[in-house]
Each structure stands twice: as C-alpha cells, then as structure tokens.
Amino acid sequence: MIVKHLKELYDYRNLIWQLAWSEFKLRYKNSILGYFWSLLEPLLMLIVLYVVFSNLMKVQVEYYQLFLLLGIILWGFLSRATTIGMFSIVGKPSMVKKIYFPRDIFVISSCITALLMSVFESLIFIMFMVFFRVPISVNIIYAPFILLCLFIVSLGLSLALSALNVFYRDVQFIWQVLLQVGYFATPILYTIDIFPKNLQKFVLLNPIARIIISARDTIIYSSPAKIEDLLFMFLSSTVFLIVGYIIFSRLEPGFAEEI
Amino acid sequence: MTAIEVEHLHKTFRIPHEKRTTLFETLTGAFKPPTYETFHALKDINFTVEEGEALGIIGENGSGKSTLLKIIANILRPSSGKVTALKKITPFLELGVGFQADLTAAENIKIYATIMGMQKREINDKLDDILEFAGLENFRDTKLKNFSSGMQVRLAFSTAIQTDPEILLMDEVLAVGDMEFQQKCLDVLSQYRKDGVTIVFVSHDLGAVRRFCDRTLLLNKGEQLVLGDTGDVIDRYVYGGGEEASTSGSQNEPDEVESDVNSEDQNPRWGDKTVEITNVEFYDKFGNRGSRFNSFDPMTIRIFYNAHKKVSDPVFGIALYSENGENLFGTNTELKNIEIDTLEGKGHVDLMVERIPMITGRFLLTVAVHTHDQKPYDWHDKQYSFDVIPTGRDAGLFEVPCNWKI
Numbered sequence: 001m002i003v004k005h006l007k008e009l010y011d012y013r014n015l016i017w018q019l020a021w022s023e024f025k026l027r028y029k030n031s032i033l034g035y036f037w038s039l040l041e042p043l044l045m046l047i048v049l050y051v052v053f054s055n056l057m058k059v060q061v062e063y064y065q066l067f068l069l070l071g072i073i074l075w076g077f078l079s080r081a082t083t084i085g086m087f088s089i090v091g092k093p094s095m096v097k098k099i100y101f102p103r104d105i106f107v108i109s110s111c112i113t114a115l116l117m118s119v120f121e122s123l124i125f126i127m128f129m130v131f132f133r134v135p136i137s138v139n140i141i142y143a144p145f146i147l148l149c150l151f152i153v154s155l156g157l158s159l160a161l162s163a164l165n166v167f168y169r170d171v172q173f174i175w176q177v178l179l180q181v182g183y184f185a186t187p188i189l190y191t192i193d194i195f196p197k198n199l200q201k202f203v204l205l206n207p208i209a210r211i212i213i214s215a216r217d218t219i220i221y222s223s224p225a226k227i228e229d230l231l232f233m234f235l236s237s238t239v240f241l242i243v244g245y246i247i248f249s250r251l252e253p254g255f256a257e258e259i
Numbered sequence: 260m261t262a263i264e265v266e267h268l269h270k271t272f273r274i275p276h277e278k279r280t281t282l283f284e285t286l287t288g289a290f291k292p293p294t295y296e297t298f299h300a301l302k303d304i305n306f307t308v309e310e311g312e313a314l315g316i317i318g319e320n321g322s323g324k325s326t327l328l329k330i331i332a333n334i335l336r337p338s339s340g341k342v343t344a345l346k347k348i349t350p351f352l353e354l355g356v357g358f359q360a361d362l363t364a365a366e367n368i369k370i371y372a373t374i375m376g377m378q379k380r381e382i383n384d385k386l387d388d389i390l391e392f393a394g395l396e397n398f399r400d401t402k403l404k405n406f407s408s409g410m411q412v413r414l415a416f417s418t419a420i421q422t423d424p425e426i427l428l429m430d431e432v433l434a435v436g437d438m439e440f441q442q443k444c445l446d447v448l449s450q451y452r453k454d455g456v457t458i459v460f461v462s463h464d465l466g467a468v469r470r471f472c473d474r475t476l477l478l479n480k481g482e483q484l485v486l487g488d489t490g491d492v493i494d495r496y497v498y499g500g501g502e503e504a505s506t507s508g509s510q511n512e513p514d515e516v517e518s519d520v521n522s523e524d525q526n527p528r529w530g531d532k533t534v535e536i537t538n539v540e541f542y543d544k545f546g547n548r549g550s551r552f553n554s555f556d557p558m559t560i561r562i563f564y565n566a567h568k569k570v571s572d573p574v575f576g577i578a579l580y581s582e583n584g585e586n587l588f589g590t591n592t593e594l595k596n597i598e599i600d601t602l603e604g605k606g607h608v609d610l611m612v613e614r615i616p617m618i619t620g621r622f623l624l625t626v627a628v629h630t631h632d633q634k635p636y637d638w639h640d641k642q643y644s645f646d647v648i649p650t651g652r653d654a655g656l657f658e659v660p661c662n663w664k665i
Contacts, residue, residue: 015374018370025362026359026362094357096334098352098356099352099356099374100332100333100334100348168282170281170282171282174282253336257335
C-alpha cells in the first residue's frame with residue numbers, strides 16, 4: 001500500500017512541484033523587494049537578536065552570529081512549513097471540493113514551498129560563512145541527513161495539523177502558541193549548557209533541539225554528529241511522519257464534506 | 260468492457276444541529292452528544308457504464324446528481340457500497356479549479372493543466388494553442404485578476420479540453436457562459452464522443468442529454484428511479500410516471516401564481532359562480548396528470564366544473580400567457596362553434612392540444628366559463644401553469660413550422 005502510494009505521488013511529482021512553485025511565487029508577488037524579503041527577514045531578526053543576546057545578555061559562543069543565524073533559519077523552516085502546511089487544506093476549498101488527487105499532495109507541496117523559502121534564506125548564511133572564514137570539514141556530510149530529518153518532522157506535523165485544522169479551527173491558534181513555547185524551549189538563542197544537567201535530558205527529547213545542535217556542530221564547528229543523536233533524529237522523525245500520516249488518512253475522507 | 264461500476268451505493272450526510280468547529284466546543288460539549296439530522300443523499304444506486312458510452316444523469320435539484328458525480332470522482336466517499344472506475348477519471352465539475360488571480364495566464368494554464376493530469380512536455384507544447392483558442396494570445400503574461408470573467412472561463416475551457424480523458428465527468432459546465440460558449444462545449448463533447456471517451460453527463464439541459472447520451476439515469480430524492488434508453492427516461496422525468504405528478508402537479512400551482520397576481524391589486528377570480536370551475540388538470544400523452552411537457556408533444560387540458568343551477572348555452576374558454584404575462588393565444592367554444600346545450604351538476608370538458616408548439620418555458624393559463632355576452636360565471640385569471648421542456652435546439656418561444664430550401 002505504501003509502495004503504491006509512493007508510486008502515485010511520483011506520478012504526481014509535476015503537480016507537487018507546480019503547486020509548491022506557484023505558492024512560492026505568490027508569496028512575493030506584490031512586494032517591491034520581492035524575493036529579497038526572504039533574505040532580509042532573517043537578517044533583520046539576526047541583527048536584533050545578536051544585539052540583545054551578545055551585548056546585553058553576554059552570551060559567549062564562538063561564531064555567535066552564525067550560531068544564531070542557523071538556529072533562526074532551521075526553526076524558521078519548521079515554523080513556516082507547519083504554518084503553511086496547516087492551511088494547505090482549509091485554504092483551498094475549491095480544489096478539495098471540485099477535483100481529486102491524493103490530498104497529501106497539498107501538504108507535501110506546502111512543505112516544499114517552505115523549503116524553497118528556507119533555501120533562499122540560507123544564501124545569507126553561506127555569505128556569512130564565507131565572510132567569517134569559517135573552516136568547513138568533511139563532517140558537513142552529516143548535514144543533508146540532519147536537514148532531511150527536519151523536513152520529515154515538519155511534514156509529519158503538517159499532515160496532522162492540516163487534517164485537524166479542517167475539523168477544529170482552533171488548532172491554528174494552539175499551534176501558534178506551541179511554536180512560541182518551542183522557540184524558547186529549543187536551544188536557538190542559547191546553548192544547551194544554560195540548563196542544569198538533569199534538565200538537559202528533557203530538552204533533548206525534543207528532536208528539533210538535537211537537529212539544531214547537530215547541524216551547528218557539523219556545519220559551523222567542524223565536529224562530527226553523535227551517533228546517538230542521529231539515531232534519535234531518525235527514529236523520532238519517522239514516528240512523527242507515521243503518526244502524521246495516520247491522523248491525516250483517518251480524517252481525509254471527510255475533507256470535502258467538512259470544508 | 261466496463262468503465263465504471265457502481266454497486267449498492269449509499270451516501271448519508273450528517274448535518275449537525277449545532278456545528279462544532281472548534282476544539283473548545285468539542286471539549287465542552289463532550290458530555291452532551293451532538294444531535295444530527297441525517298440526510299440520505301443517495302440510496303442504493305446500481306449501474307455500470309460501458310467503455311465509450313455516454314451516460315446522462317438527470318433529476319430535480321437536490322436529487323443527488325452532483326453528489327453521485329463527486330463520489331465517482333473520488334471527491335466524496337460513499338457511506339456504503341462500492342464505486343469502481345477502471346480507467347483514469349477526468350472530472351469537469353468546475354472550470355478553472357486552482358486558478359490564482361495573482362498569477363499570469365501562462366502560469367495558470369500550467370497549473371490547471373497539471374491538475375487536469377497533463378504532462379509537462381505536453382503543456383509546454385500546447386501552451387500557445389491554448390492561448391490562441393481562447394483568443395488571448397496578447398495576454399500571455401497578464402495577471403488573471405485583470406481578466407474579465409468571460410476571459411477566465413475561456414482560458415479555463417481551452418485548457419481543460421486539451422486533456423485526453425478516458426472517463427469524463429461533466430457537471431453543468433455548460434450552464435455557465437453565453438450561447439456561443441455553450442455551443443463550443445457541445446462541439447467538444449461531440450468530439451469526445453467520436454473519440455470513444457466514456458462520458459458521464461449531469462445536466463438540466465434535457466435537449467443536450469437527449470442528443471449526447473446513450474442511456475440516462477433518473478434520480479429522484481436520492482433514489483434511482485429508472486435507468487435506460489435516454490428518450491424513455493426523459494419522458495419519464497418530464498411526465499413523472501404518475502407519482503411525481505401528484506405532488507407537484509397543477510394543484511399546487513394556483514397558490515404560487517395567485518400571490519403574483521394579487522400584488523397587482525387584482526382579484527384573479529371573478530364571476531357569479533353559477534357555474535364554478537373547480538379544478539384544472541393537465542394530462543400528458545400517456546394519460547398521466549402532470550405539469551411538465553416535452554415541446555411538440557400532445558397535451559390535454561381538463562376543466563372540471565360544477566353547475567349549481569341549470570345553465571343553458573355557456574361558453575368555455577382558455578387563454579395562454581407567457582411567464583411575463585403576454586397573451587399568446589386564446590380560444591373558446593363559441594369561436595369554435597361548439598354549442599353546449601345545458602349544463603347541470605359536476606363534470607368536465609377537455610381541450611386537446613395535438614402538439615405543444617412552445618419550445619421552452621413556463622406558461623400561464625386562464626380558464627373561464629361565461630355567457631355568450633361575456634358575462635362571466637367563473638373566471639380564473641392566469642391561475643394555472645405548466646412547463647415546457649425543450650426537445651430540439653431551436654431558439655425562441657414558439658416553433659414556426661418551416662423548411663429550408665437551398
């Protein structure tokens with residue numbers, strides 16, 4: 001069944017891409033600076049946070065600008081993918097009611113839209129890497145796997161949220177609150193060391209925390225990822241995806257009636 | 260070979276009395292189970308569509324036609340029963356699904372064509388053709404929001420017809436747009452017919468159904484009334500087969516019309532009622548009562564009277580009006596030189612219409628009984644109505660018998 005569905009999705013690859021790309025274009029269609037907004041947005045965020053945290057709070061971290069920027073971009077992806085994804089079904093009632101293709105295509109393509117936006121943002125990060133002459137080691141080969149895990153977690157969450165949002169519209173508000181909580185509970189602005197040792201275990205139950213930490217280690221600090229972290233990421237992202245799909249496919253038959 | 264198979268299909272919608280769309284409402288209402296109105300949209304539908312066949316689905320509004328089509332298209336799921344489609348389905352339930360106002364014509368064509376299942380290369384090849392066919396070559400990079408609605412429909416239509424469907428589901432797409440557009444749609448449909456595409460066609464346009472569909476399914480309140488040869492099924496629909504007519508027949512019509520006429524400050528009924536007209540009924544070619552007739556079919560108008568006193572030499576008459584109140588035709592027994600000696604008690608007179616010459620629309624009927632010097636016994640002004648359903652493609656109100664000679 002899974003294989004059959006994957007084949008079906010492969011047949012629809014063109015549609016997934018078209019939907020993702022048109023959504024991406026639409027995001028910047030009526031703004032003068034256009035795509036540059038996706039470069040400016042994290043940059044402005046970075047400046048504010050950098051000023052606050054490195055001067056006022058005296059955070060002492062090597063390459064703190066990069067540390068911060070990578071955290072912002074990765075968390076930004078999760079937040080954007082789940083937010084766009086959450087509205088991918090309720091935002092397209094005419095398509096849901098008038099035509100059929102596998103409904104998860106809406107969600108997948110919205111995650112790809114978020115990915116496109118984040119890839120764009122990453123250009124800033126690459127420029128920073130070059131500017132600060134950060135040495136790159138072979139450990140960067142872990143990065144694609146880590147980022148893939150992030151994508152899968154986001155997709156799993158988006159699937160669940162998009163389906164739940166059809167039936168319970170307050171999911172969107174709850175999720176915004178949870179994202180805010182997550183932003184501060186995840187080591188984005190700070191290192192995990194600020195937590196007491198016994199609390200760190202709990203922080204590390206959050207797969208996004210491990211993803212961000214490992215991404216920094218391998219991309220900025222030239223150190224290898226821990227096998228334990230990689231395993232945890234792999235397992236947890238798989239669980240997110242499976243649970244997301246189960247919720248989605250349970251609710252999917254009612255979409256056209258409920259919207 | 261069978262293309263679509265529908266077996267024991269049921270569809271029930273649950274319509275909650277109070278809708279809970281938020282989690283909060285669901286939690287607070289957890290101990291108070293929600294009350295539902297269940298609505299049986301489809302009841303035990305069974306049919307198959309053979310490959311290359313065109314099946315029409317007709318019925319009143321709310322009879323479940325569109326629901327059935329959506330279930331075949333896999334947009335809605337059956338409550339029980341099974342629908343099997345053995346070929347790829349292309350639904351034309353609405354034109355321009357997924358159109359984005361902020362994207363250009365070319366971009367929208369690409370998205371829409373992809374949704375309709377076309378391949379990338381095919382789309383790129385046909386892009387110019389599509390724009391040309393829609394007459395929008397010069398607007399390739401214009402945003403859709405700057406298009407008139409007519410242009411948008413043209414764009415959607417020219418894109419949609421580029422698809423190469425195996426099974427085509429069509430729902431009232433013809434209903435939008437002007438005559439020229441409808442004609443274009445019908446031409447495309449004929450082309451698909453010739454190419455051997457399996458078509459399921461839902462329409463109120465019985466003329467189109469008659470021309471395109473081999474077989475037709477008649478739905479009434481979610482039930483499958485008849486499935487068979489298109490001509491027979493349309494007759495059944497129009498003439499109701501007895502059961503339908505008794506509920507929506509002429510009996511109910513006077514109330515509706517009465518309110519119309521009353522608003523013009525006129526009592527629609529006058530006369531001293533020495534002879535009272537008690538009812539008027541319409542009968543179709545099968546002898547069933549009804550209020551809907553195919554154009555060019557025969558019809559009988561039966562006037563029931565009750566003469567309270569013995570009356571000698573009364574005149575029965577009728578007048579026919581269009582829906583806007585124009586007098587189209589009038590006649591009476593005097594004009595036809597028919598003498599009625601005396602009338603007493605209850606009875607009826609029939610006016611036989613050999614062939615209804617009207618093409619389409621609703622028509623109002625005045626019936627009256629009066630003396631030779633125009634003193635009315637009972638006059639019902641535009642109190643009765645019937646509908647004429649088109650069978651051909653001629654336009655207008657009336658058929659004028661004619662032939663072309665070239």
